[in-house]
Amino acid sequence: MGKAAVTTAVVGAAAACAVVALVVRHWMRSSGRCARAAALLKELEERCATPLGKLRQVADAMTVEMHARLASECGSKLEMLISYVDKLPTGDETGLFYALDLG
16 A cells, blocks of 8 residues: 555545534534423423412312302303314323413
């Protein structure tokens, strides 16, 4: 193998190492951003979470208001609309969520 071939091989290997180093550096920087973003999202989720006791209190108050509304025409502050939802939850749903349909 001549000097030119050896030089070409060494330069090629050095270029390949430089490219790999740049890719790894970029990956490490972006993975650090992802970790920080995940930590911020986790903190936001914790700060915005509604305590279970408060959710139960809201549900109980709504139940009382719904029963009062069903018992008389004007016995409640809660207005109810006809719902066209034809499937009730099965309990097989996954995820962390709650919803309140306000019409």
